[in-house]
Amino acid sequence: PVFMKGVNWIPADFFPTRIKDDKYRYLLESCKNANMNMIRVWGGGIYEPDVFYDICDELGILVWQDFMYACALYPGDSLFMRNAEIEAKEQVKRLRNHPSLALWCGNNEVKNGWDDWGWKGQYKPNQLAEIEGNMHKLFDDLLPNVVKEWSSETPYISTSPLWGWGHDESCTEGDAHYWGVWWGELPFEMWEEKTGRFMAEYGFQSYPEWNTITSYAPENELIVNSASLKNHQKHSRGVQIINKAMLRYFSEPKDLKEYVYYSQLAQAYGVGWAIETHRRQLPHCMGTLFWQLNDCWPVASWSSIDYYGRWKALQYEAKRKYEPVIITTKPLQKEGLPICIVSDLLSISMITSFISGKIS
Numbered sequence: 540p541v542f543m544k545g546v547n548w549i550p551a552d553f554f555p556t557r558i559k560d561d562k563y564r565y566l567l568e569s570c571k572n573a574n575m576n577m578i579r580v581w582g583g584g585i586y587e588p589d590v591f592y593d594i595c596d597e598l599g600i601l602v603w604q605d606f607m608y609a610c611a612l613y614p615g616d617s618l619f620m621r622n623a624e625i626e627a628k629e630q631v632k633r634l635r636n637h638p639s640l641a642l643w644c645g646n647n648e649v650k651n652g653w654d655d656w657g658w659k660g661q662y663k664p665n666q667l668a669e670i671e672g673n674m675h676k677l678f679d680d681l682l683p684n685v686v687k688e689w690s691s692e693t694p695y696i697s698t699s700p701l702w703g704w705g706h707d708e709s710c711t712e713g714d715a716h717y718w719g720v721w722w723g724e725l726p727f728e729m730w731e732e733k734t735g736r737f738m739a740e741y742g743f744q745s746y747p748e749w750n751t752i753t754s755y756a757p758e759n760e761l762i763v764n765s766a767s768l769k770n771h772q773k774h775s776r777g778v779q780i781i782n783k784a785m786l787r788y789f790s791e792p793k794d795l796k797e798y799v800y801y802s803q804l805a806q807a808y809g810v811g812w813a814i815e816t817h818r819r820q821l822p823h824c825m826g827t828l829f830w831q832l833n834d835c836w837p838v839a840s841w842s843s844i845d846y847y848g849r850w851k852a853l854q855y856e857a858k859r860k861y862e863p864v865i866i867t868t869k870p871l872q873k874e875g876l877p878i879c880i881v882s883d884l885l886s887i888s889m890i891t892s893f894i895s896g897k898i899s
Contacts, residue, residue: 546577578595580604627686645679719733746798810829813829
């Protein structure tokens with residue numbers, strides 16, 4: 540049993556041919572330097588080139604690999620299914636010999652969308668049956684059979700998450716995408732109540748480093764609600780949600796530069812709190828992959844490293860929270876403050892040696 544400490548990966552540029560090998564290496568070495576041991580290749584992106592997996596092999600970073608299906612419904616006709624089979628075989632055969640390949644996943648949030656996002660209300664009963672049949676053929680039949688035939692030792696799961704974050708089962712079965720914090724605008728304290736068996740997605744936004752902002756916003760638009768900053772904000776309620784967290788956990792910034800800095804502090808504090816909580820609940824929880832490592836353009840987003848490779852506060856905080864040994868506290872109880880040591884090391888002597896080295 541190995542506790543997975545890591546992050547989600549999206550394409551590193553809107554135009555994939557612009558991504559050079561040194562950018563892959565820099566971003567993946569940033570994962571390694573932040574004590575991460577797993578990266579999830581998100582199903583809404585691309586199958587990354589060989590160099591990505593070669594570097595993961597070299598650095599000892601395990602890869603959770605989604606098939607490229609995400610947040611949508613897909614056809615089930617014979618032509619589409621044949622196309623899907625050819626693509627799946629090509630990718631499985633290409634990647635199967637990489638020691639970093641840990642898991643194949645059928646899709647990102649297709650079951651979640653079908654169950655929870657109101658999609659079903661758009662269709663008639665006969666159409667519902669057809670669509671559900673198409674999902675079954677693709678994710679429960681075709682893809683697992685391809686993995687079984689061409690990479691039989693690699694595990695396969697049909698969908699991520701198994702249950703949406705509004706279901707009680709999301710904390711007890713399969714992996715979880717918990718978005719009550721951020722989308723639901725709930726406080727960071729909710730991490731304590733909503734830890735699933737494997738936390739495959741969760742996160743909080745911040746603005747990129749100041750020099751990144753000034754690269755796309757002219758001086759007369761260095762205002763939170765200017766056209767330039769709105770156009771580089773990935774979420775319609777992003778400013779509102781960040782403001783809410785800032786005022787709850789920090790204070791009101793005096794200008795945009797301070798606002799940007801506070802947004803990063805809030806992100807680091809919130810996601811860091813989640814990481815501690817997930818690690819503290821081992822073995823109920825055996826992995827935590829926050830959303831997300833990188834950006835495909837210079838933007839305010841959930842990333843811990845901005846488009847130009849500048850580490851945000853979250854990346855530094857992740858490095859601390861993902862150390863082999865952390866000291867963490869549970870919420871204050873009537874009888875006192877519970878203090879926990881969480882360790883990935885194999886013996887008490889190794890833990891003692893690690894802590895002694897930190898103190899010295």
